[in-house]
Every structure is written in structure tokens, then in C-alpha cells.
Amino acid sequence: MFGFACAAMAPALIISRMISPRKRSNPVKFLPMECGQVPSGEGRTHFMMQYYPYILMFVVFDVMAIFLYAWGSAILEIPKVATLPMMGFLAIMFGAMAFALYQSGRRKIW
Amino acid sequence: MSVIAPKFKLSEFIKSLLDNIFWIMLLLTFVGLPAVQIVLFYIEMPVIHGELLTPFLAFTWLADPTRILPVVHAFMATDLFRIAAFPGFGFAALLAAGTIFVERKMLAKLQLRVGPFYCGKIEGILQLMGDGLKLISKEIIIPAKADKPIFWAAPVMFVGAAAAFVALIPVAPGWVVADIDMGLLAVFAVIGFFPIITILSAWSANSKFPFIGGIRALFQMVSFEIPLILSLLGVVIVTGTLNLSEISASQSFFPWIIFLPVGAIVFFITMLAELERIPFDLPEAESEIVAGWLTEFSGMMYGLVQLGTYLKLYAFAALFVVLFLGGWNGPMVVPPFPEEFLVGVEMGPVKVGPFPGLPLFDQAMLNGTLWFVIKTVGVIFFILLPRGVFPRIRIDMLLNLGWTKLIGLAFVNIFIALALLYAGVLGPGGLQ
Numbered sequence: 437m438f439g440f441a442c443a444a445m446a447p448a449l450i451i452s453r454m455i456s457p458r459k460r461s462n463p464v465k466f467l468p469m470e471c472g473q474v475p476s477g478e479g480r481t482h483f484m485m486q487y488y489p490y491i492l493m494f495v496v497f498d499v500m501a502i503f504l505y506a507w508g509s510a511i512l513e514i515p516k517v518a519t520l521p522m523m524g525f526l527a528i529m530f531g532a533m534a535f536a537l538y539q540s541g542r543r544k545i546w
Numbered sequence: 547m548s549v550i551a552p553k554f555k556l557s558e559f560i561k562s563l564l565d566n567i568f569w570i571m572l573l574l575t576f577v578g579l580p581a582v583q584i585v586l587f588y589i590e591m592p593v594i595h596g597e598l599l600t601p602f603l604a605f606t607w608l609a610d611p612t613r614i615l616p617v618v619h620a621f622m623a624t625d626l627f628r629i630a631a632f633p634g635f636g637f638a639a640l641l642a643a644g645t646i647f648v649e650r651k652m653l654a655k656l657q658l659r660v661g662p663f664y665c666g667k668i669e670g671i672l673q674l675m676g677d678g679l680k681l682i683s684k685e686i687i688i689p690a691k692a693d694k695p696i697f698w699a700a701p702v703m704f705v706g707a708a709a710a711f712v713a714l715i716p717v718a719p720g721w722v723v724a725d726i727d728m729g730l731l732a733v734f735a736v737i738g739f740f741p742i743i744t745i746l747s748a749w750s751a752n753s754k755f756p757f758i759g760g761i762r763a764l765f766q767m768v769s770f771e772i773p774l775i776l777s778l779l780g781v782v783i784v785t786g787t788l789n790l791s792e793i794s795a796s797q798s799f800f801p802w803i804i805f806l807p808v809g810a811i812v813f814f815i816t817m818l819a820e821l822e823r824i825p826f827d828l829p830e831a832e833s834e835i836v837a838g839w840l841t842e843f844s845g846m847m848y849g850l851v852q853l854g855t856y857l858k859l860y861a862f863a864a865l866f867v868v869l870f871l872g873g874w875n876g877p878m879v880v881p882p883f884p885e886e887f888l889v890g891v892e893m894g895p896v897k898v899g900p901f902p903g904l905p906l907f908d909q910a911m912l913n914g915t916l917w918f919v920i921k922t923v924g925v926i927f928f929i930l931l932p933r934g935v936f937p938r939i940r941i942d943m944l945l946n947l948g949w950t951k952l953i954g955l956a957f958v959n960i961f962i963a964l965a966l967l968y969a970g971v972l973g974p975g976g977l978q
Contacts, residue, residue: 437629437634437635437709437710437712437713437723437724438706438707438709438710438713439706440629440630440634440635440709441635441702441705441706441708441709441710442702442703442705442706444630444635445701445702445705445706445850445853446702448682448846448849448850449686449698449701449702449846449847449850451682451846452681452682452683452684452686452845452846453686455682455683456682456683456684456685456686456845457685458685463690465687466687466688466689466690467689467690468689468691468751468752468753468754468842470753470754470755475753475754480749480752480757481754481757487765487941487942487945490765490768490769490945490949491764491765491768493949494768494769494771494772497772498771498772498775501772501775501776501779502731502734502775504776504779504960505730505731505775505779505782505788508779508782508783508960509782509786509787509788510786511783511786511967512786512967513786516968519964519968526957530957533953537949537950
């Protein structure tokens with residue numbers, strides 16, 4: 437499906453390239469868009485570190501969320517007692533998440 | 547086209563026509579005839595209705611429309627039909643195009659405007675075609691210092707990823723492009739590609755607004771991917787499977803939204819965020835950062851990104867239907883196929899039929915598709931509605947919402963599912 441969509445949509449770009457006008461050219465036309473002003477500075481700039489801790493948290497908790505699926509899809513086969521360690525695991529992860537959220541909420545240290 | 551008109555000359559035109567005819571004849575002789583030979587001698591043709599499909603037979607079937615039916619029937623069983631037409635690309639693109647038109651008209655009505663009106667006689671119904679023609683005939687401008695291969699590939703990859711998402715959606719019993727046991731995990735894997743494509747295109751454009759938009763898309767994905775994944779865990783707990791077709795089939799008596807409304811609400815909110823729609827359209831906030839990560843896309847590249855966006859919208863709405871609203875399940879409203887077409891109709895001296903291969907679609911499939919489309923259109927309506935009503939939220943509010951409230955609600959949903967399972971309401975021995 438991915439391959440079909442790529443193969444079906446690439447011709448759209450090629451046809452567009454064939455029938456569209458490509459006559460007049462000047463250096464201003466190919467400048468990055470900055471609402472009419474002449475762009476200044478680099479296009480790929482630095483960005484604030486302010487929300488970086490959320491990305492660090494994502495790396496951990498995304499994996500946790502996917503691992504929960506291994507438990508969730510097998511829950512009908514495993515005994516009920518096996519849910520207790522999962523609850524303990526979730527409690528530990530919740531504690532860690534609360535601490536991380538508290539730390540990432542402190543703007544001053546970032 | 548404005549390019550051809552000023553220098554138009556009839557003699558040149560006729561010359562170009564003759565040129566084209568010459569090249570077509572040359573290509574037919576040197577490529578077409580060998581291709582026919584290869585098809586005749588080396589490619590195994592299918593046996594349809596007890597006869598081998600030779601090109602000669604195919605042409606005789608073309609002469610009699612009723613004799614083409616077995617060929618169509620055989621073609622509909624192939625993978626190509628599934629990918630290109632029915633549960634796959636064509637069906638989704640049709641719904642996506644309808645969505646674009648309905649969105650524009652509906653937003654206009656909500657805001658006391660008229661919306662598309664002039665293109666096409668009735669209520670601007672051809673506006674979409676006009677837009678497409680406009681986009682395809684516009685020049686594609688790429689910024690000077692852009693990373694060209696990645697920049698060119700990004701729109702195509704975006705449409706491809708959206709189509710890969712569409713491929714996982716079961717539309718009717720047995721009608722799904724990719725029926726895999728890990729369907730839901732595959733959905734998460736595909737969803738994870740969208741921010742990567744976004745940030746790749748944003749970085750390769752070498753411009754400030756796309757860069758800011760790409761970073762915002764990354765933050766948005768980071769804060770909403772986890773509630774999205776966790777909100778669907780409840781459904782997996784009560785069904786015990788990751789296969790989307792089985793999840794859909796398990797809701798033949800009641801949809802899961804009755805038992806897991808919290809999960810449905812969390813999934814709907816995260817769905818709005820993943821689709822970058824108002825109130826979560828920070829990556830392409832028109833009023834702040836020109837068009838966000840789409841700023842440098844022009845012409846058909848922008849058109850492709852739009853197509854991918856609406857394919858994704860359809861796929862998310864369909865996923866909501868499959869997981870929470872019962873998928874294809876619904877009362878049987880489609881009448882059964884008339885029997886007399888299968889045995890032949892006798893009208894006086896004339897006897898017509900029987901027509902081999904006639905029930906092209908069986909009753910269950912038509913009914914399932916009908917209910918699926920009705921539910922999907924309803925969900926798409928509710929996805930479109932906030933755009934006319936809500937303002938955009940700030941990025942710190944977004945992160946706060948995603949990380950504290952939605953994750954908490956998703957865990958509440960998981961515990962509801964566990965309680966229902968262990969109380970014996972659902973699962974083995976329960977209501978099912």
C-alpha cells in the first residue's frame with residue numbers, strides 16, 4: 437500500500453513539473469519565505485531547550501506503553517494473580533513519571 | 547496554459563501532433579508487440595469460469611457485457627484491486643475528497659459565509675477538481691539551500707505513510723488490505739512515522755517557519771502519542787487480541803464505547819492532536835507561523851500533503867469506528883441478491899441468463915460497508931466540527947494536557963477495563 441501510494445503519487449509531481457511554467461527565474465524567488473522580508477540568519481536555527489525533558493520522558497514511557505500491550509493482549513490467558521506485579525510496575529512508573537513531570541515543570545533549571 | 551498561448555502557431559501544432567504519432571507508432575512496434583508476445587507465451591493467465599483467459603477470449607468478453615462479469619469477479623479477488631480500489635486507496639481517497647468539500651462548506655455555514663459557490667453549477671461541487679488542476683499546473687519552487695532529495699520525497703512519503711495506515715483498516719468482514727495479527731501495533735508504528743516525515747521536511751527546507759512548525763509537531767507527537775497508545779489498551783484488555791478485524795467482529799452485540807467511554811474520549815482528543823487539527827493545530831498555525839511546516843511547499847507538493855492529511859483523517863476516523871463504535875456491525879438493511887438472476891429470467895420466448903459470477907459483492911459485505919461508512923462519516927463530522935468553534939491552545943497547555951490529564955484518564959480507562967474483566971461482565975463467561 438505504501439509502495440502503491442508512492443508509485444501512484446510520484447507521477448503527479450512529474451506531470452506537474454512537465455506542465456507548469458518554469459520560465460522566469462531570479463534569486464529572490466528561491467529565498468526562504470519570510471513574509472516578504474529579505475531573510476536574515478540561518479534557516480536551521482537553535483530552538484529552546486524548555487520542553488526538552490518531555491522528549492526524554494517520551495523515550496521511556498513510550499516503550500512502557502508498548503510493553504503494556506504484551507500484557508494486555510495476553511491477559512485472558514494468564515492467571516489473575518499475575519496482574520499484581522503489573523500493578524506494582526505501574527505504581528513505580530507512575531512515581532517516576534510524577535517526579536519527572538515535577539522536574540520538567542521547573543522552568544528555571546532548563 | 548499561459549505558456550503555450552502567446553507563441554501558438556498552427557503549423558507547429560500539426561508538426562508536434564505528427565511527431566507524437568510517429569513516436570507512438572515506433573514505441574508500439576518496438577515495445578508493445580514484444581510485450582504482447584511476452585504476455586502470450588510466458589505469463590500464466592488465470593482460469594476464469596472454466597476457461598483460460600487468452601487475450602482473444604478477453605476481447606470477446608468485452609463485446610458481450612454480461613460475459614465480462616466473471617473477469618471482473620476474478621479481478622476483485624486480487625490484491626491489486628484491494629490495494630488500489632476498494633478497501634484501499636481509491637475508497638479512502640474518495641472519502642477524503644468528500645471530506646475536504648464538506649469541511650469547506652460546513653465551516654462556511656458555521657461562520658455565516660457561503661463557501662465554495664461558483665465552480666460547478668450546484669453549490670461549488672467542482673471546487674475540489676478546480677483546486678487540483680490549479681495546484682498541478684503551478685510551478686514548484688524549492689528554496690535555494692534546501693536539501694532537495696528529502697524535500698521532494700517528503701510529500702510522497704507522507705501520502706505513502708497515510709496509505710499504509712489506510713491499509714490496516716478492515717472495512718467489511720474479510721475486506722482489509724493487510725490483515726495482520728499485530729494490527730494495532732502496526733497502527734502505532736505507522737503513526738510514529740508522521741512526525742519523522744514532518745521534521746525531515748521541515749529541516750530540509752532550510753527556512754525558519756517550517757523549522758518551528760516541525761519542532762512543534764515533534765512536541766505534539768511526544769505529548770500525545772502515549773495517551774493515544776494507552777487509551778486503546780482498554781479495548782485490547784477486554785478483547786484479548788490485537789487484530790483489528792477480530793476487534794471489530796467482537797462488537798457484534800454492543801460497541802465498546804458503552805463500556806469504555808473514557809478511553810473513547812481520550813482517543814478522540816489525541817486523534818485531534820495527531821491530525822494537527824484545531825484546537826491542536828500548532829504545527830501549521832496559520833496566524834502565527836505562516837503555514838508551519840507546509841510553508842515552503844508549493845504547487846502539487848502542497849496538494850499531495852493535503853491528500854495525505856485527509857487520508858490520515860479518514861484512517862483515524864475509521865480506526866475510532868473499528869475500535870469503539872463496532873466497525874461494520876449493524877442491523878441487516880441491504881436486501882438479499884435476487885435469486886432469479888442466478889438461475890436466469892424467462893420472459894415469454896426470451897430467456898436471459900443465468901449470469902455467471904453475478905453477485906459481485908455479497909450481502910454481508912455491502913451491509914458492513916454501509917454501516918462502516920455511516921459511522922465513519924459521523925466521526926469525521928465530529929472531527930471537523932471543532933475547527934469552526936474552538937481557538938488554538940498554547941504549547942505549554944498542550945504539553946500539560948497531554949502529560950497529566952490525558953495519561954491519567956487513559957489509566958482510569960485501563961482500570962475500568964480490568965474491573966469489567968475481573969467482575970465477569972466482559973470476557974470469557976461474560977456478556978459476549
